[in-house]
Amino acid sequence: MNVFEAAKFLNLGLITAKGEDLTIVDANGVIFEKILTGEAQIIGNPLESLFNNFVRPEEDLPKRFILKNGISVELTISALPENEYYLISLQQRSDYNFSDTEMHDKESRLQAVINTAVDGIMTINKRGVVETMNPAAAGLFGYISNEVIGHNIKMLMPDPDRTRHDSYLTNYLETGHKKIIGIGREVMAQRKDGSTFPIHLSVSEVILNDRIIFTGILHDFSAQKAAEEQVRRYAIELERSNSELQDFAYVSSHDLQEPLRKIRAFGDRLKRETQQMSDKSIDYLERMISAAERMQILINDLLSFSRVSTHAKSFKDVDLNQIAKEVLSDLEIAIENSGAKIEMSVLPIIEAEYTQIRQLFQNLIGNALKFRKPETTPLIKIHAEKISQDSFPGSKITAEMIRISFEDNGIGFDEQYSDKIFQIFQRLEGRKYEGSGIGLAICKRIATRHGGDIEAKSEPDKGAMFILTLPIKQNGAVV
Amino acid sequence: MLNKNNKIIPILVADDDEEDRMLIKDAMEESKLLNPLHFVVDGQEVMDYLLRKGKFVDAEKNPLPGLILLDLNMPKMDGRQVLKEIKNNPKLRTIPIIVLTTSKAEEDILKTYDLGVNSYITKPVTFDALVDIVKNLGKYWFEIVSMPYKEHL
Known part of the structure; x- marks a missing residue:
């Protein structure tokens, strides 16, 4: 038995490939029987044809990929001494096998954590169908989880996301370009009663043995959003009223000056005719003029007060x-x-x-x-x-x-x-x-x-x- | 023909405020300044008067002034624009212009001198102060300095 075939005892898939595009020259039984079940014809094809999103990793550096059949593998490329030949190993990631009790304990603990989480936690498959939904998530949307599980996640979104969500998923699966996965952002969500509310959504991609699911953590953002909005409005209002006040003080001071100047000027004119007036009239006139004078001082002061900021x-x-x-x-x-x-x-x-x-x-x-x-x-x-x-x-x-x-x-x-x-x-x-x-x-x-x-x-x-x-x-x- | 000590040089007063026109007229009388006074009420009228347009066609009734008292804040065309147009007009730019305004703003003072105004005066508060100003103006422009006034400009 040669080493190439003996690798099956390690469940290790081996491929030899040639040239810069890694054209497959040979593969061992593990590849055909366990990893690429049903894919008979691979010899002569480039390595990347086995994957949806293949980016050639550095040599001798193991990297995870998902095969077209959904199986997750760890792939290592090593250059062979023979010119342009490469040995590629594919190890199926079945990870550690938990015992049944271990598994059950782990699962129930995890389930308890998810069920009691304050934030909403949901998973969808790559077609967007909801697979799990914790009570917090159901509560956010006003559904019971069974009304949502099995349906497309887009039922929880308002437009335009509702109509576009399918294409978001397809785009990601085709291009691998992450717009929300691993990043998280603020999005709008829609409740059962049709009302919408802002949530902070973080999405992670989970690669299981045979397929991809997406996990979403949803945090209700309405309260923060409302508070933010209120602060913002308050600031705008404050700025507006401040600048209005400044304009008012400045403009009115200027415009109020004019009539006052007239009162004083004509008052002066009248003072020249006092020989025809009684003492009482003269007293009234003088009080009037002096009141106008005081008013003018006030206005001038108001003007200099407003100038502190306007000028x-x-x-x-x-x-x-x-x-x-x-x-x-x-x-x-x-x-x-x-x-x-x-x-x-x-x-x-x-x-x-x-x-x-x-x-x-x-x-x-x-x-x-x-x-x-x-x-x-x-x-x-x-x-x-x-x-x-x-x-x-x-x-x-x-x-x-x-x-x-x-x-x-x-x-x-x-x-x-x-x-x-x-x-x-x-x-x-x-x-x-x-x-x-x-x-x-x-x-x-x-x-x-x-x-x-x-x-x-x-x-x-x-x-x-x-x-x-x-x-x-x-x-x-x-x- | 240059004039000196010429009491008949007409003065054009441009002010949109009726009371201010009245006060200026009174102050002129009070200070015994006997020059003929002509009043216009906005910037457009200043230009019409000087270019003898519209209701100012009659050259006899509307002689070219030897001195202009110009308010800055007026409707239609304000004093700054008027100043610019007069100083850009070779036929008019020798006429001395005195800005008489309520504005004390530094930028107005700088701007108007930059446009070529001859004097900038802030309207005083009391009538006595206005009479003083008019007296001084009369003494300065019609007794001390030589004016470039030509009757048939």
Whole structure:
């Protein structure tokens, strides 16, 4: 007996082949009797004609293939010393033979796992016919499993997948091109009552002894999908209303200016005719004009408030020492008149928008001068230190921040109002102090636009401290 | 023929706002500026007036202005377009143009000077300030500087 035929005792199929297309020259009995049952004529054909999807593997490297008859084999190609001749071994993969009890135990355990799984698990054959369906899968679709098993899986799909599923399967079996197998994706599913819902479907290909089945794991995606959709809608709505608000503030400020300017101009004209008016009329007229004036200040303030975001320029390196110097020189008269003392530590260079940071400093130092105590020499301390802080609440990303405090010895305020003072047109002090209550609102907006924040600490009569935190670098984020 | 100290140089005022036209007229009177005033209400009318088209055909009634006060935001054709057309027209581009607008926007100021405007003035809030401006304009254009005005342009 030659070795070629002796291989049958190992159930090892052997083929000799020749040339680059591996034309079959000879095969042993195992090939004819056990592996290629019914395929008589193979000699002279290329090796690939035995398979549906054959890709020539590297030599001496065992690889799994499925024969046209569905049998799964492990195939190894070895080059023979004789020129262009190859020896090809085919080992049928019957794998390990479990004993009956072993098998039964394994099976029942596996079955229990599948039956109790939360996600749906189904198998179909290569024609798309459902072979198994676990209770979770049946529940998802509102069927009992017997209504589905034995039917084509496409009954669980809405169009266009329903009509196309047969061709998906054929395409895959012909080309081996995987569109979902091993990848998994989000698809639409259809319940018994016709309603559809999104699922995440992962499909794997299982090669059994004699055939292929596909296993699908189905995860109901409706809840996540709905939540995602809600977040998305909310974000769009927020963006829309934000930009609407900005447009509104900007446009209305411009358009509201016009009639007001007229009221003031004609009021001025009327004031020239006061010799013909009673004292009472003159008083009314003056109140009217001064109300129009106040209105105009409010509108101008609203305009500058909205400009913080609508007229945003790009971030550049800004030397805060330079800014402080410029602001102090702008406020020179107020500083001299009040005899104020300014103490300032060395400030850093940060990435920021120059004009906005300048305005921030101007407002904060200006406030410290404005709300001074009558009989006290104002003292303003500006101090900067570097800190590390979460980029946003709850985030694990920390950013290098700078904390700048502006401390004064002025009239202060009750800390219960410390949020209120940053709101637009909110004023704690009456008409005794000039202003419309826009300054700190602008400060807050500038700080948050830079990815920072501002807060205030105070007690009545004990001075106030405004703490500004700003990132040192901007990472290109514009809010 | 160049004019100096010529009080009869006509001024064309382009403003779509009736009250603003009224206030400008009052301010002219107040500041004793006696130049004949001609009013148009949009950019298209400015061009029609200058090119003597449509209702402005009559050259007697609608003399070419020696100075134009131009509002920027007007219907049909806005001040920026008017400015561009006038400065691109060899026959018209010597006429000094003063923009008188509510806009304080930096981009408007830059853009209009780029288009060749002679002065840019933001409309003041009070009438007194407007009178001041008109007085100064009159002094500057009709007393100090030499104008390129020719009656038979």
